[in-house]
Amino acid sequence: MAKPNLLMVVPAKWSALWASSLDAVNVLVHGRDSYAPENVDYVLSFRPPPGLLKSFPNLKAAFSLGAGVDGFLCDPEYPRRVPLVRFADKSLAVEMAQFVLMHVLIRHRCQRLFDEAQRKRQWRQMALPRRTEDTRIGLLGLGEIGSFTARRLMELGFALSAWSRSRKSLPGVRSFAGEAEFDAFLGQADILVCLLSLTRKTAGILNARTFAALPQGAFVINAARGGHLIEADLIAALASGRLSGAVLDVFENEPLAKASPLWNHPKITVTPHIAAVSQPAIAVQYVLDGIALFERGQRPENIVDVETAY
Numbered sequence: 001m002a003k004p005n006l007l008m009v010v011p012a013k014w015s016a017l018w019a020s021s022l023d024a025v026n027v028l029v030h031g032r033d034s035y036a037p038e039n040v041d042y043v044l045s046f047r048p049p050p051g052l053l054k055s056f057p058n059l060k061a062a063f064s065l066g067a068g069v070d071g072f073l074c075d076p077e078y079p080r081r082v083p084l085v086r087f088a089d090k091s092l093a094v095e096m097a098q099f100v101l102m103h104v105l106i107r108h109r110c111q112r113l114f115d116e117a118q119r120k121r122q123w124r125q126m127a128l129p130r131r132t133e134d135t136r137i138g139l140l141g142l143g144e145i146g147s148f149t150a151r152r153l154m155e156l157g158f159a160l161s162a163w164s165r166s167r168k169s170l171p172g173v174r175s176f177a178g179e180a181e182f183d184a185f186l187g188q189a190d191i192l193v194c195l196l197s198l199t200r201k202t203a204g205i206l207n208a209r210t211f212a213a214l215p216q217g218a219f220v221i222n223a224a225r226g227g228h229l230i231e232a233d234l235i236a237a238l239a240s241g242r243l244s245g246a247v248l249d250v251f252e253n254e255p256l257a258k259a260s261p262l263w264n265h266p267k268i269t270v271t272p273h274i275a276a277v278s279q280p281a282i283a284v285q286y287v288l289d290g291i292a293l294f295e296r297g298q299r300p301e302n303i304v305d306v307e308t309a310y
Contacts, residue, residue: 009045047071070198099275137190
């Protein structure tokens with residue numbers, strides 16, 4: 001029986017790592033190898049060129065190299081008949097939670113103030129400006145990663161709430177759902193953490209209206225997708241004092257341009273999309289297992305509803 005053909009539309013460093021590992025499939029690298037479109041059985045990518053996937057008439061499934069699938073669904077010509085499988089790796093949830101906890105604690109424990117005091121050689125002792133149980137953290141998104149992160153934050157004693165498109169139940173987390181409860185959720189979030197999937201409805205959700213509904217001096221962490229944030233609105237909210245600071249790990253255009261004002265903004269911490277990074281060995285097995293299931297006439301878990309992106 002002929003091996004299925006997997007087309008990898010990935011950066012060169014990924015194709016070099018994967019090519020020697022996929023013995024169960026024929027590996028083709030987009031831009032390097034020649035191939036007939038009708039012979040492509042599976043595609044692996046993070047953000048394939050718009051219109052590419054519709055050119056493969058016999059495509060059985062597409063695999064996302066990330067937990068999010070907006071890189072596929074931003075293509076208006078994505079073939080809706082083709083199952084789209086998102087990358088599911090528990091270590092990504094752990095890493096994302098670590099990232100959020102780190103920056104929540106840096107904010108809560110006033111670490112930037114002590115960094116500045118160290119530079120000035122000042123011995124500055126002070127009590128925390130707000131007790132942990134009085135620090136209200138609002139999570140945008142309560143899926144697998146959001147729920148895991150919420151549990152870790154609760155263990156430290158923070159007050160937790162979450163907003164999602166439908167009602168969720170997680171002990172210790174106050175649930176808000178839908179547009180009707182969005183402003184009420186925002187009004188009690190001292191630290192707002194975005195962990196949403198990027199969809200047509202969530203694009204640009206971190207905007208001037210959202211920032212205006214937060215408590216005065218709120219802090220924002222975006223570890224989801226750059227498309228959630230209107231950067232100009234964030235800068236304006238920081239300038240007015242509506243927001244006191246922000247941590248950004250993701251951006252509309254990556255790498256972040258050297259000319260971007262975000263780099264040197266005194267109230268913004270920039271990290272280069274490293275909150276959670278897919279491990280090649282784990283990703284290899286995820287794809288192999290998924291292809292094996294499709295070849296047996298079965299379907300893997302984590303197939304996304306392409307209409308809702310969940």
